[in-house]
Amino acid sequence: MIKLCGFGLSNYYNKIKLVLLEKQIAFSEELVYPSQDEALLARSPLGKVPFIETEHGCLSESQAILEYLEDSYTELPLYPRDAFQRAKCRELIQHVELNVELIARRLYKAAFFGGTASDETRTEVRERLELSLKGLSKLAKFSPYIGGNVYTAADSVAWIHFGLISMTTQKMYGEDFIAKYLPATADYMSMIGKRLHVQAVAADRANAMAEFMANK
Numbered sequence: 001m002i003k004l005c006g007f008g009l010s011n012y013y014n015k016i017k018l019v020l021l022e023k024q025i026a027f028s029e030e031l032v033y034p035s036q037d038e039a040l041l042a043r044s045p046l047g048k049v050p051f052i053e054t055e056h057g058c059l060s061e062s063q064a065i066l067e068y069l070e071d072s073y074t075e076l077p078l079y080p081r082d083a084f085q086r087a088k089c090r091e092l093i094q095h096v097e098l099n100v101e102l103i104a105r106r107l108y109k110a111a112f113f114g115g116t117a118s119d120e121t122r123t124e125v126r127e128r129l130e131l132s133l134k135g136l137s138k139l140a141k142f143s144p145y146i147g148g149n150v151y152t153a154a155d156s157v158a159w160i161h162f163g164l165i166s167m168t169t170q171k172m173y174g175e176d177f178i179a180k181y182l183p184a185t186a187d188y189m190s191m192i193g194k195r196l197h198v199q200a201v202a203a204d205r206a207n208a209m210a211e212f213m214a215n216k
């Protein structure tokens with residue numbers, strides 16, 4: 001059985017958890033926090049989460065994990081069948097993660113964990129986020145799903161990251177950039193939020209947050 005390793009506040013961990021649930025793949029979970037411990041580095045080379053344990057060995061990087069799950073468990077596909085549409089789905093995921101989430105990530109410490117961000121960082125992140133979100137607004141369809149009329153892996157990814165990015169920009173700039181540049185996300189997020197497995201992930205994440213706050 002697949003073992004998913006990481007912690008419930010991690011957006012990339014929750015991305016894979018949601019994919020496992022949507023594809024109805026049996027899995028167990030192991031609570032693992034990122035670190036540079038040798039024991040962890042042997043399982044995840046940068047000490048990051050998530051990673052999964054499979055019968056073949058460990059696998060890190062959430063997108064490699066998602067594609068492994070998609071290739072190995074074909075019954076409930078999360079990518080379209082058509083090659084071009086599959087590529088469009090991957091294109092959306094790449095834009096959300098590389099051009100938006102990874103940029104916003106530079107502010108997470110300052111926004112949520114008592115860190116600081118210089119004025120230069122704040123300005124640079126703002127400019128890059130605004131450009132990227134304008135670009136994403138040209139790609140995202142929200143009709144009603146992000147890539148069109150079928151729920152795909154890109155929706156699992158978008159739902160997970162959009163919420164966190166909204167909170168980050170509200171905290172850092174007093175403005176929700178996701179709502180500003182992707183206004184259709186208001187209806188979209190509440191529609192996706194009604195899905196059974198999305199609700200399960202959201203509930204587990206809320207518990208993880210309560211635990212984190214209690215131990216702060």
Ligand SMILES: N[C@@H](CCC(=O)N[C@@H](CS)C(=O)NCC(=O)O)C(=O)O
Binds near residue numbers: 009011049
């Ligand atoms: N590209 C990685 C990103 C994973 C990632 O950044 N995970 C965070 C937790 S959400 C982490 O482990 N951070 C610790 C670190 O950067 O050292 C993936 O898609 O799996």
